[in-house]
Amino acid sequence: MQPVPAHRLSIAPMMAYTDRHFRWLMRLFTQKSLLYTEMVVANTLHYRPEPDHHELLLGFDPIEHPLAVQLGGDAPESLVPAAIQCQQRGYDEINLNVGCPSDRVQKGRFGACLMLEPEHVGDLLAQMRGAVDIPVTVKHRLGVDEQDDLDFLMRFVEVVARKGTQVFIVHARKAWLSGLSPAQNRSIPPLLYERVYELKRHFPELTIVINGGITTLQEVKQHLQHVDGVMIGRAAYQNPELFWQADHVVYGAPLKPQLDWLPILASAQTYFREQVAQGTKASHFLKHLLGFFKGRPGSRHWRHALTIAIQQGQQDVNLAELFGSTIGQAENLAITG
Numbered sequence: 001m002q003p004v005p006a007h008r009l010s011i012a013p014m015m016a017y018t019d020r021h022f023r024w025l026m027r028l029f030t031q032k033s034l035l036y037t038e039m040v041v042a043n044t045l046h047y048r049p050e051p052d053h054h055e056l057l058l059g060f061d062p063i064e065h066p067l068a069v070q071l072g073g074d075a076p077e078s079l080v081p082a083a084i085q086c087q088q089r090g091y092d093e094i095n096l097n098v099g100c101p102s103d104r105v106q107k108g109r110f111g112a113c114l115m116l117e118p119e120h121v122g123d124l125l126a127q128m129r130g131a132v133d134i135p136v137t138v139k140h141r142l143g144v145d146e147q148d149d150l151d152f153l154m155r156f157v158e159v160v161a162r163k164g165t166q167v168f169i170v171h172a173r174k175a176w177l178s179g180l181s182p183a184q185n186r187s188i189p190p191l192l193y194e195r196v197y198e199l200k201r202h203f204p205e206l207t208i209v210i211n212g213g214i215t216t217l218q219e220v221k222q223h224l225q226h227v228d229g230v231m232i233g234r235a236a237y238q239n240p241e242l243f244w245q246a247d248h249v250v251y252g253a254p255l256k257p258q259l260d261w262l263p264i265l266a267s268a269q270t271y272f273r274e275q276v277a278q279g280t281k282a283s284h285f286l287k288h289l290l291g292f293f294k295g296r297p298g299s300r301h302w303r304h305a306l307t308i309a310i311q312q313g314q315q316d317v318n319l320a321e322l323f324g325s326t327i328g329q330a331e332n333l334a335i336t337g
């Protein structure tokens with residue numbers, strides 16, 4: 001199978017971060033990168049069938065395409081109907097989470113602990129694939145606990161691939177199932193990119209996507225010499241501007257002019273007011289703007305002012321005005337040194 005082109009660059013699923021508002025905002029920076037939803041727990045869809053609740057968890061704006069939904073679960077009874085619903089809603093891909101180490105997820109016996117059951121994972125993915133026409137992919141770790149050598153990883157991928165899965169997104173570190181918080185599990189186990197490259201060399205016919213600790217387009221280009229795709233999580237959230245030239249660098253789209261924040265903020269403003277008018281809490285949108293201008297003069301002022309607006313529960317913020325004072329602040333800083 002040819003690698004699905006969109007996988008060349010994607011934005012990782014992140015609970016409480018990659019909701020539809022954030023994804024909408026990311027489309028102001030990149031049109032081609034593949035976006036992922038937050039993990040949606042299949043059991044929740046199963047046991048809470050109210051249409052409004054499903055819309056809340058799965059609704060999206062067509063502008064978000066190409067868009068993949070990530071599901072969490074360990075039973076075909078909930079995952080298969082969830083996959084069918086996601087296809088009907090128009091998602092471009094369904095991804096199964098086999099990488100999350102949180103306690104809550106382990107109690108449900110899914111997430112990273114499923115890596116210990118490759119046959120089961122392969123069967124789950126096969127059953128989901130049997131029910132839909134869109135690609136069904138898996139996101140996993142290098143290993144879990146003491147099961148962390150290259151052989152374990154190879155066997156996991158070999159078993160799951162034998163049952164038909166072709167796209168593997170690999171967070172290039174293992175997970176400790178007890179003793180570390182999810183956040184620690186995203187920083188303490190070392191990143192071993194070479195393992196992921198080895199996987200691609202061993203299974204050249206599979207689409208292998210690397211994830212973990214990647215923060216620049218330069219690094220993306222380097223990884224793409226070894227694997228089919230790169231997934232970026234925290235750096236996308238903390239600094240969306242990173243994706244401004246991504247379509248050019250990764251997908252060969254024309255070079256864009258230097259980023260002009262005013263039209264971006266004008267689009268964001270329109271969307272923000274529409275959303276608030278429809279009942280969205282302002283803070284649910286505004287929090288996603290905190291990473292704008294990261295590293296630029298005045299960005300601290302922007303963050304500070306937005307944080308206050310969020311804390312005060314302000315339902316409207318004039319983004320262009322705030323930007324103006326951010327620039328003013330930056331100029332003051334420059335003048336006062």
Ligand SMILES: Cc1cc2nc3c(=O)[nH]c(=O)nc-3n(C[C@H](O)[C@H](O)[C@H](O)COP(=O)(O)O)c2cc1C
Pocket residue numbers: 012013014015016017038039070097098099100139171186211212213214231232233234235
């Ligand atoms: C706040 C947060 C929430 C996350 N939620 C999920 C999730 O729902 N599903 C998932 O597979 N990974 C989740 N992750 C892990 C990311 O998808 C990614 O694998 C990890 O952050 C490493 O990539 P990065 O270094 O580029 O951030 C989450 C990460 C963060 C920071």
